[in-house]
Amino acid sequence: MGNFWNNIQLYFQFLTRVPINKNLNCEEKNFRNGIFAFVIVGGFLGIINYGILLIFKNTLPSIVIAGxxxxxxxxxxxxMQMDGIGDTCDGFFAFKEGGKERRIEIMKDSNVGTFAVIAIIWDMGMKLVLLNELIVMHKYWGVFMYMVLSRLGVMFSAKIAVRAKEHGTGNLYIENCTGKGIAIAVIITCGLATICGALVETVIIIPVILFVVWIFNSYCNKKIGGQTGDTLGATNEICELVALIVMVALAL
Known part of the structure; x- marks a missing residue:
């Protein structure tokens, strides 16, 4: 049980800014055994969002809440995920020559390029519109579940990915995402969806996310020969948008 809580807290330390000021066991086996915590982190973020919605839904316009x-x-x-999609778009679209190494070098550059700015603005703008639609349609479960589904998508991506770099934070997830971990994450996701009364919608969304993840993984392989922490962050943002788009489409 000690290792169980250690591993969950480890993922909160790595994936969030929640102040867990503890020295935790941080070996590969901890990342491997706790990989399912991706969706638990997503659930935590979803609960925060849902709480904000409940607090302000009768006092603020839906567009402000969505903001x-x-x-x-x-x-x-x-x-982190915004940084990932920005760096990925800079590396993939801002440079046409030099191959894999040059693209990865651009992705590591701390300077923000035009494509990064465009991607981040578009990403946030789309989320604003889609979340507003869910609020207007009273599909409050979506405000919670899209966070969980996107993290499940990152796990799918890490499972099928190969390393684009010899060293990097993304390798921790790529090398330690197991079928068992994904199975546990799917069960947790479906359990949360059942509590929300949205199991059918979730079962529809998961295959769509799988398909999009497969396409993006193939694109990353073409561009840089695999995936990095940045592309996994970009995957999270893509999966959030896909989940929200399908939720809104199903609600219309």
Whole structure:
């Protein structure tokens, strides 16, 4: 049981800015055995968003609430996923020559390029619109579940990915994402969806996310020969948008 809580807290330390000021066991087996905690972290972020919605749904316009729902998770995660999609778009689209090594070098550069700015603005804008639609349609479960589903998508991606770099934070997940971990994460996801009364919608969304993850993984293989921490962050953002789009489509 000690290792169980250690591993969950380890993922919170790595994936969020939640202040867990503890020295935890941080070996590969801890990442491997706790990989399912991706969806638990997603559930935590979803609960925060759902709480914000409940507090303000009768006092603020839906578009303002949606703005908070976009911003708060970025603050809680330190913007890691936003950084990932920005760096990925800079590396993939801003340079046409030099091959894999040059693209990865651009992705590591701390400077922000035009494509990064475009990607981040578009990503946040789309989320604002889609979350507003869910609030207007009273599909409050979606405000919670899209966070869980996107992290499940990252796990799918890590499972089928190969390393684009010899060293990097992303390798921790790529090398330690197991079929058992994914199975546990799927069970947790479906359990949460059942509590929310949205199991059918979730069962529809998961295969769509799988398909999109497979396409993006293939694109990463073509561009840089695999995946990195940045592309896994980009995967999270893509899966969030896919989940929200399908939720809104199913609700229409």
């Amino acid at each position: 908070f729902l976009v911003l708060i998770p970025i603050m809680l995660t330190g913007g």
